[in-house]
Amino acid sequence: MLNWRKRVAIRDHLAEANLFLRRTIVALVIVLVLIGSLVKNLYHLQVDKYQDYQTRADGNRIKVQPLAPNRGLIYDRFGRILAENSPFYSLEVVPEEVNNMDNLIVELSQLIELDQDTIEDFKKNVAQQRRKFKPVTLKSQLTEEETAILSVNQHDLPGAYIEARLKRYYPYKDLTTHAIGYVAKINQQDADNLELEGKSANYEGTLDIGKLGVEKYYESILHGQVGYQEVEVNNRGRTIRTLSQQPPKPGQDLVLNLDIDMQQLAKDALGERRGAIVVLDAKDNGILALYSNPSYDPNLFVHGISSKNYKALLDNKSRPLINRTTQGRYPPASTIKPHLGLLGLEENLVTTKTRIWDPGYYQIKGIEHKYRDWKTWGHGWVDIYRAIEESCDVYYYDLAVRLGMDKISDFMTQFGFGELTGVDIYEETSATMPSREWKYGRFRQPWYAGDTVSIGIGQGYWTTTPLQLATSVSVLANEGIHYEPKLLKATQNETGVLPVPAQDRPPIQINNTTNWQVIKTAMQGVVEKVTGSGHKAYQGVEYHAAGKTGTAQVIGIAQDEEYDAEKIAEKYRDNALFVGFAPVDEPKIAVAVVIENVGGGGKNAAPVARTMMDYYFAHYEEAKP
Structure with missing residues (x-):
């Protein structure tokens, strides 16, 4: 048996060297390409995009x-x-x-x-x-x-x-x-x-x-x-x-313009009673006091009021969240009788000598219904002075019907009724100065003579805010000059104090300027004459004031019934109102007071107004002679 030996191939060193060289070149090329790519990216990052990436880096470090x-x-x-x-x-x-x-x-x-x-x-x-x-x-x-x-x-x-x-x-x-x-x-x-x-x-x-x-x-x-x-x-x-x-x-x-002491006085004067007090500087209608009662602590809201506290405010029947001075809607009652009297004089429907008979009620021709005077037995013969001084309802029932609602609505709008006053807060309502168009638009009903009768004593559809009342009496006091009521008096920064000028509206133009004095004299009689409806509240004053009381019904009373406050739930009792200004010849202060469900404007609202006036004349240098 033959034993064959395995043949060993002879190594080709030259071929191996060439193969190694080729591989080395390829590897070197790859390395160089990679290095080039790296250098290119480094250049891109460090040079081309330096600003962007520097900003990002700073963004992680700098805020x-x-x-x-x-x-x-x-x-x-x-x-x-x-x-x-x-x-x-x-x-x-x-x-x-x-x-x-x-x-x-x-x-x-x-x-x-x-x-x-x-x-x-x-x-x-x-x-x-x-x-x-x-x-x-x-x-x-x-x-x-x-x-x-x-x-x-x-x-x-x-x-x-x-x-x-x-x-x-x-x-x-x-x-x-x-x-x-x-x-x-x-x-x-x-x-x-x-x-x-x-x-x-x-x-x-x-x-x-x-x-x-x-x-x-x-x-x-x-x-x-x-x-x-x-x-x-x-x-x-x-x-x-x-x-x-x-x-x-x-x-x-x-x-x-606010005086915080006068604001505190307003709160004390109202006590626990619901209502509103507005005091204006009659020279420019800067607001000296604007207080609505009850109120609430605003600090509760600053840090986030709790659900419990907020619910308590919402559920409070006295509605402290409502700003009664600018959002309260009240029938103006007899406080607008001076305004209507001025319109009657202007329209020549009455003069200072015109008298009517007041039996205690008024009837429209052809109608059995009787519109009652607050004085059951009537005032007898009444002229415009006495009608304002004693607040005769029958006189103004008759005058309103003869004037007609169109003239009344147009004239009263000039005093600001039914419109925003321009006060520098957003929480304000225009209330309602009714007209034929207004009633038809809201109720789809025509205007009736009976509606006008109620308007004659500031009842019916007519509503107003205390700030509107104060502004309107200021316009009367200034004989038609109409300034918007403002809280802001001046701004202040590092450069100093910059007063804010008063903003006026078109004045009320009348044909006979002496009619202003007629109305102002009648309003002076309200507080100075013994028979005046506001006399008791103003006894002993050392300045000359003028005003008008008002007692507004909250609910209607049937023809054959008498008003009895004791038998009526408190929320349905009459509201007490008073508007006034002083001094008569050179007005410096105008006041409006509304107190809910206490009745008797002369008894309840007039004393509060006097308190505000007394403070003004005792503490303001410009008020002293």
């Missing part, structure tokens, strides 16, 4: 933070502060920095007290927050102890921060609510409105906005201009240092 401006302060006419900014600490959470919100709330609840309402409100606000990088307040007004506990544990609470802020505070509480209003947290509707108005950028960092009254009306003046600062932060988002800053511009301060 731009908005600086909310300090809100302007509000003062009364004598420099007493009515709305200020008080420091406080709040617990705020940035949603995008929190991994598990429920766990964070549990951890926080173990450190400080968080009630269920607070937690639910917070979650609702987080859900509505479109920009998750913006902080949401979890709890405001932290105590010193709560602030200390959270500060110690903040490193274990990513996304939770303690912020020191300024919050609005109203030192006079319910005394100024319906005039000044309040600020509260910016809600989604507010944010949407700011976006539509192109103002959202100026509210970066701002948590509150004016909601009512002067705070809302002059929001653009009070708010100021937002500022910004660039800060360097670490990897946990905590600020290390401030790099640059553009300080915010604070809002302007407001000086109001």
Whole structure:
């Protein structure tokens, strides 16, 4: 058997060398291509895109933070502060920095007290927050102890921060609510409105906005201009240092016409009674007092009112949320008799010598129904002076029918009835100055003579606000000069005080200017003559005043029934009204008082008006001779 040996091939060193060389070249080319690509990318990153990536890098290290401006302060006419900014600490959470919100709330609840309402409100606000990088307040007004506990544990609470802020505070509480209003947290509707108005950028960092009254009306003046600062932060988002800053511009301060002492006097005069008091500077209709009773503490809304407290306000039968001075709708009753008397003189339907017989009732020709006078046995022979002084209803029943509703409506509109007064708050109603067109548009019914009879004594469809009444009596006192009532007296900033000029409306032109004096003399008789309906309230005054009482029915009384307040539920009893001004020859103050369900304008409303006038003449230098 043959034993064959395996043949061994001879190695080709040259071929192997060539193969290695080719592979080396290919590898080198690949390496060079990769290095070239790397260099190209490095060039792209370090040169071409340097600015972009530098900005991104700085964005991780540098944050731009908005600086909310300090809100302007509000003062009364004598420099007493009515709305200020008080420091406080709040617990705020940035949603995008929190991994598990429920766990964070549990951890926080173990450190400080968080009630269920607070937690639910917070979650609702987080859900509505479109920009998750913006902080949401979890709890405001932290105590010193709560602030200390959270500060110690903040490193274990990513996304939770303690912020020191300024919050609005109203030192006079319910005394100024319906005039000044309040600020509260910016809600989604507010944010949407700011976006539509192109103002959202100026509210970066701002948590509150004016909601009512002067705070809302002059929001653009009070708010100021937002500022910004660039800060360097670490990897946990905590600020290390401030790099640059553009300080915010604070809002302007407001000086109001209000006299806070007179406002307090108005509150004391009303006591527990529901009603409204308006006091105007008759020279320009600056509002010295604007008080609606009952009121409420606006500070409840600043930090977020609880559901319990808000429900209590809503359920309150006395309706404290309503601003009775500008939103209360009341029949003007006999307070408009001077206005109608002026129109009768102008139309030559009556003169100072014209007299009518008042048997205690009035009848339209051909109609059996009797429209009763407040004095059952009547006033006898009555002229325009006595008709105003003693508030004779029959005289004005007759005059209204002869004037006709068209003339009445047109003339009274010139005094501001049925229109907004122009006051610098948004919470106002125009009330109702009825007309034929108005009635048909609302009820699809024609206007009847009986409707006009009721209008003659300020009843029926006619309603007005206390501010409208005060403005109208100021127009009477100034013989047709018509200024819009204003709360704002001046603005104030670092450059000084800038007075706000009075805004007037077209004056009321009449044919015989002596008719103004006839009406003013009659109104003077209301308080100075022994038979005047307001005489008892004004006995012993050292100044010459003029006024007109009013007692407004809330419900109708049947033809054969007598009004008996004791037998009627309180809410259906008559309202008491009074309007007046003083001095008669050179008016400086005009007043309107409405008190609900107490009856007797001369007995209940006139003394309140005198209290306001007495204060004015005792404390105002310009009022003293």
